[in-house]
Amino acid sequence: MRRFLLAALVSILYLSVFADVTISEDKTSITTYKFENFLYPSGPWEQCYPYPRIDLPDETFPVGISAKKDFKTVAIENERIKATFLPSHGGRLYKLFDKLSGKEVLYDTASTKPATLYSRGAGYITVLGGFKHGFPSYAHSPSDTIPWDYYTRKNQDGSVSFITWMTDLETDLKLTVENIIREEASYVEFKITIENPTPYSRRFYYWLCCSMEQTDEVEFTFPADRMVMHGDMYGWPMRQVIGWPIYDGVDYSFFSNWDDQQGLFQLKQQEDFLGSYDRGKHEGIVRVFPHETAKGSKLWCFQRNNPPVKMYSSNPKIYYELFAGLTESQDDYTVMQPGKSVSWSEYWYPLNSTGGFIKATKECALNVRKDAALNININAFLTDRRTSIRTELELLINGLKYPLPPQAETGGQFLKAKLSGSDLKPEDIIEITVRDGKNKLINFKSNWGAVRNE
Amino acid sequence: MNKFVAFILALISFPALAHYNSMYLTGKNEICLLTRDQIEIRADGKVNTVAEDLFRPFGLDILPGGNLLVADSGNSTIKILDDKGQLVSSFGGKGNSDSSLLRPLGVFCDEAGRIVVSDTGNNCIKVFDKEGSFLFKFGKRGYGDSDFLNPFHIFKGSNNSIFVTDPGNICVKRYSKDGAFLVKFSEKLLSVSDAALHPDGSIYICDFLDRSVKIYAADGKFKNYYKNRFYYNRPTLIAINKQGDIAVNDDEKGTVELNSAGKEITFKTEGHRDLWAYKIFAAAAGKDGEVYCTDFSGDFYMKVSKDGISAAFGGHGTGPGLFCGAKGIGLDAKGNIYVSDSFNGRIESFDAGGKFLSDFKGFDWPLQLAVGPDDAVYVSETGRNLIRKLDTAGKTLQEIKPGEYFNPGPLAVDAVLNIGVINTLNKSFIMLDPSGKALMSFSFESKWPVSVAAGTEGNFYVYDALESAVFALNKGGLVAKAKLDLQSQRRQKYGALIFKEGRLFFFNSNQLSEVIFPTPPVKQP
Numbered sequence: 001m002r003r004f005l006l007a008a009l010v011s012i013l014y015l016s017v018f019a020d021v022t023i024s025e026d027k028t029s030i031t032t033y034k035f036e037n038f039l040y041p042s043g044p045w046e047q048c049y050p051y052p053r054i055d056l057p058d059e060t061f062p063v064g065i066s067a068k069k070d071f072k073t074v075a076i077e078n079e080r081i082k083a084t085f086l087p088s089h090g091g092r093l094y095k096l097f098d099k100l101s102g103k104e105v106l107y108d109t110a111s112t113k114p115a116t117l118y119s120r121g122a123g124y125i126t127v128l129g130g131f132k133h134g135f136p137s138y139a140h141s142p143s144d145t146i147p148w149d150y151y152t153r154k155n156q157d158g159s160v161s162f163i164t165w166m167t168d169l170e171t172d173l174k175l176t177v178e179n180i181i182r183e184e185a186s187y188v189e190f191k192i193t194i195e196n197p198t199p200y201s202r203r204f205y206y207w208l209c210c211s212m213e214q215t216d217e218v219e220f221t222f223p224a225d226r227m228v229m230h231g232d233m234y235g236w237p238m239r240q241v242i243g244w245p246i247y248d249g250v251d252y253s254f255f256s257n258w259d260d261q262q263g264l265f266q267l268k269q270q271e272d273f274l275g276s277y278d279r280g281k282h283e284g285i286v287r288v289f290p291h292e293t294a295k296g297s298k299l300w301c302f303q304r305n306n307p308p309v310k311m312y313s314s315n316p317k318i319y320y321e322l323f324a325g326l327t328e329s330q331d332d333y334t335v336m337q338p339g340k341s342v343s344w345s346e347y348w349y350p351l352n353s354t355g356g357f358i359k360a361t362k363e364c365a366l367n368v369r370k371d372a373a374l375n376i377n378i379n380a381f382l383t384d385r386r387t388s389i390r391t392e393l394e395l396l397i398n399g400l401k402y403p404l405p406p407q408a409e410t411g412g413q414f415l416k417a418k419l420s421g422s423d424l425k426p427e428d429i430i431e432i433t434v435r436d437g438k439n440k441l442i443n444f445k446s447n448w449g450a451v452r453n454e
Numbered sequence: 455m456n457k458f459v460a461f462i463l464a465l466i467s468f469p470a471l472a473h474y475n476s477m478y479l480t481g482k483n484e485i486c487l488l489t490r491d492q493i494e495i496r497a498d499g500k501v502n503t504v505a506e507d508l509f510r511p512f513g514l515d516i517l518p519g520g521n522l523l524v525a526d527s528g529n530s531t532i533k534i535l536d537d538k539g540q541l542v543s544s545f546g547g548k549g550n551s552d553s554s555l556l557r558p559l560g561v562f563c564d565e566a567g568r569i570v571v572s573d574t575g576n577n578c579i580k581v582f583d584k585e586g587s588f589l590f591k592f593g594k595r596g597y598g599d600s601d602f603l604n605p606f607h608i609f610k611g612s613n614n615s616i617f618v619t620d621p622g623n624i625c626v627k628r629y630s631k632d633g634a635f636l637v638k639f640s641e642k643l644l645s646v647s648d649a650a651l652h653p654d655g656s657i658y659i660c661d662f663l664d665r666s667v668k669i670y671a672a673d674g675k676f677k678n679y680y681k682n683r684f685y686y687n688r689p690t691l692i693a694i695n696k697q698g699d700i701a702v703n704d705d706e707k708g709t710v711e712l713n714s715a716g717k718e719i720t721f722k723t724e725g726h727r728d729l730w731a732y733k734i735f736a737a738a739a740g741k742d743g744e745v746y747c748t749d750f751s752g753d754f755y756m757k758v759s760k761d762g763i764s765a766a767f768g769g770h771g772t773g774p775g776l777f778c779g780a781k782g783i784g785l786d787a788k789g790n791i792y793v794s795d796s797f798n799g800r801i802e803s804f805d806a807g808g809k810f811l812s813d814f815k816g817f818d819w820p821l822q823l824a825v826g827p828d829d830a831v832y833v834s835e836t837g838r839n840l841i842r843k844l845d846t847a848g849k850t851l852q853e854i855k856p857g858e859y860f861n862p863g864p865l866a867v868d869a870v871l872n873i874g875v876i877n878t879l880n881k882s883f884i885m886l887d888p889s890g891k892a893l894m895s896f897s898f899e900s901k902w903p904v905s906v907a908a909g910t911e912g913n914f915y916v917y918d919a920l921e922s923a924v925f926a927l928n929k930g931g932l933v934a935k936a937k938l939d940l941q942s943q944r945r946q947k948y949g950a951l952i953f954k955e956g957r958l959f960f961f962n963s964n965q966l967s968e969v970i971f972p973t974p975p976v977k978q979p
């Protein structure tokens with residue numbers, strides 16, 4: 001009884017001390033290139049109409065003079081994460097600070113360097129970093145460079161929202177993104193709504209793009225066995241389907257194996273999660289989403305050696321992109337009927353100290369690996385501080401409960417356990433569950449032979 | 455300048471990354487070229503710069519007396535220039551007040567001397583006196599008869615009425631000289647860019663998504679197609695003069711076609727491309743010795759005779775006969791041509807002359823295809839991980855999926871209807887019987903197996919683009935290999951195999967050459 005009361009007291013103190021979710025405003029300095037003289041009016045048959053098109057003097061641009069300029073930022077934060085937004089640059093989530101690890105999670109160039117990227121219509125992009133919203137004509141579109149409207153709101157459930165929106169000048173389609181941080185959770189919820197207020201059917205697409213710094217230690221978690229190529233490679237044309245993660249003897253889930261740049265879409269995705277993890281930085285990012293609505297997931301990487309990153313960024317480090325779309329690929333469009341709308345929520349959270357992950361939910365990311373000594377290494381990360389103090393880890397082998405070793409760490413935001421798997425046969429079934437009382441936060445089941453090596 | 459009899463604005467947006475995007479004003483024997491920063495007259499090969507220091511001029515009209523009225527769109531200014539290009543006067547300037555403008559794209563001078571401006575960025579039409587003083591405006595952003603969504607071109611009608619092309623509302627509207635709404639032209643339109651008034655009172659509208667220039671009566675009713683539907687690939691701009699000469703810019707073909715007194719004159723614009731099947735994706739043999747092919751990035755298919763490419767069909771778009779990625783190609787016994795239109799999710803068919811016949815919709819990313827000796831079309835439907843077999847009317851006959859870990863790539867069908875296909879997930883060649891049962895498998899790991907052909911003697915042939923080699927396979931496995939000498943012939947390594955009349959050929963760089971095996975493949979018993 002005394003132990004129970006003590007635990008309850010600790011819980012109450014823990015919850016009350018860290019309950020604040022705050023909103024603040026500040027400014028940030030961004031190196032801004034001068035390219036207005038290369039922006040020309042466009043015609044109705046061009047993809048960027050009526051936004052300007054860019055006609056740079058040559059491919060090695062920018063040569064223009066750059067200057068530091070201050071831009072307003074809006075931040076929302078709780079005790080675990082801080083999300084900073086740039087209303088002036090497409091309402092993007094510009095920085096995501098992981099307070100648990102003390103690291104910035106997202107790639108950031110702190111400069112706006114123009115680059116031609118439209119395939120038709122000669123629009124342009126400025127790679128800045130963070131999360132940008134490509135809408136409605138292309139994944140890299142004027143929507144991610146123009147100022148968006150916004151307001152902030154404290155919600156009745158204690159969460160806070162940064163609500164930002166734009167109306168596309170060509171189609172009059174409206175995109176609203178409500179970015180929500182809850183007091184207890186380490187994820188950012190993107191509540192995305194697209195509306196068609198016009199009397200016309202409108203062809204469109206939408207892609208959310210997350211930029212992350214690329215290193216040789218990055219591992220990609222895309223739960224698929226095949227991917228669709230976005231460009232010509234390996235002798236194939238774009239859109240050919242290839243095996244994943246191993247193709248032609250190469251494991252492409254590790255960036256260290258990427259010799260060529262390529263974009264890959266998951267073909268007919270069946271799972272609600274994906275992401276990446278940098279084993280050198282011990283930091284990653286997880287996306288959890290409704291795959292039946294948000295059908296598109298894309299990974300884009302530059303080639304490892306001599307990437308043309310200077311064309312896009314003034315940051316010498318390269319980046320990769322995790323895209324989230326409504327359509328399966330960036331060559332698909334969808335049509336919205338007059339007066340209709342579509343809305344869904346995505347959850348993105350930073351992940352650290354787990355060595356990666358193989359499965360994720362909104363509440364938990366789980367990593368299960370086999371090491372050289374054939375141990376089962378289990379690491380889990382919990383996003384909700386309320387559940388993280390009372391969670392349990394459960395392991396079943398061939399349906400029988402397996403006792404956790406005494407050194408297993410449970411009951412915190414990280415769950416860790418190492419068990420010997422040397423007696424297991426490849427066909428043995430292991431099942432791992434993280435639960436909060438009766439609620440399963442995550443469940444993983446596989447035969448031992450299919451568990452990946454560390 | 456008054457010798458101009460017709461004008462057209464033609465902005466060239468292709469190729470995509472071209473830096474010199476120009477607009478054209480066509481005359482009887484000359485073209486007036488509006489570049490991004492100047493106006494030039496080009497005649498008989500000579501270039502005469504008329505005006506400079508412009509920032510993407512769009513709208514243009516000739517004033518009585520010969521001065522030039524220009525919408526200097528990038529500067530949000532209307533300029534009047536003399537015939538030497540010297541600035542006479544200007545008005546406007548960037549802003550949203552009555553007297554200022556935001557990216558004005560259209561301008562004309564009516565018979566009363568008023569200057570009418572399409573103030574695109576402010577979504578209204580503004581009327582100024584000849585000195586540039588604001589008189590009145592009409593319209594606002596919206597969907598109603600008196601609203602606009604990015605109005606583009608404007609031109610004058612009878613009684614100084616005002617025509618406005620309204621791309622965002624997919625229509626052309628006519629207003630009185632005072633700005634009162636009169637009539638809307640929207641029937642059958644999928645898109646709108648430019649329009650023009652014919653001397654007979656008809657309105658000609660460029661519907662670039664529908665590949666057509668449509669003709670309307672003055673009351674807004676659709677009458678007919680100019681030339682015929684699908685004649686153009688992407689008609690974006692049109693001009694008609696008082697004599698009824700018609701000039702149309704085709705953004706996809708890269709041409710301006712001027713019909714003057716029944717005579718056709720074609721100007722090649724900067725977007726024009728000479729056809730060159732550079733990186734062959736697929737090829738099939740025609741009846742009369744020609745080859746039909748697609749290339750990796752093209753939105754068309756080509757007919758190649760011994761003298762090179764003799765014709766190309768298609769263009770970029772979603773309409774009939776257009777493509778978003780023309781990929782697989784095959785011919786049936788009648789000589790009809792089937793092409794997979796990958797990103798539009800359909801198979802399109804054409805007669806031997808290239809005339810569009812029909813499209814079979816509802817495919818999930820079709821890429822390669824083959825027409826079998828049974829005249830059935832076999833499609834690698836990559837989005838569904840299977841081969842779909844259909845008849846020449848598009849009816850599905852069979853779906854073939856030899857296993858879960860399968861995605862179809864290049865394929866061919868032999869005389870007994872066995873199918874040879876590359877599983878692109880692991881680069882294996884699989885031979886299937888007509889029911890879809892696997893008969894054999896051969897790994898092409900570390901190779902680029904980009905083309906498959908079926909022989910008549912029980913062999914299938916696979917071309918490996920990485921090593922420029924052809925492999926002969928039958929139920930027993932690999933039976934022969936031939937290395938192609940493309941380097942000395944200066945030919946691209948991408949290409950396609952064609953088997954015809956008992957011989958195997960390799961096609962690329964507009965050439966067809968027979969594949970000779972050092973050791974001939976064993977004939978299948």
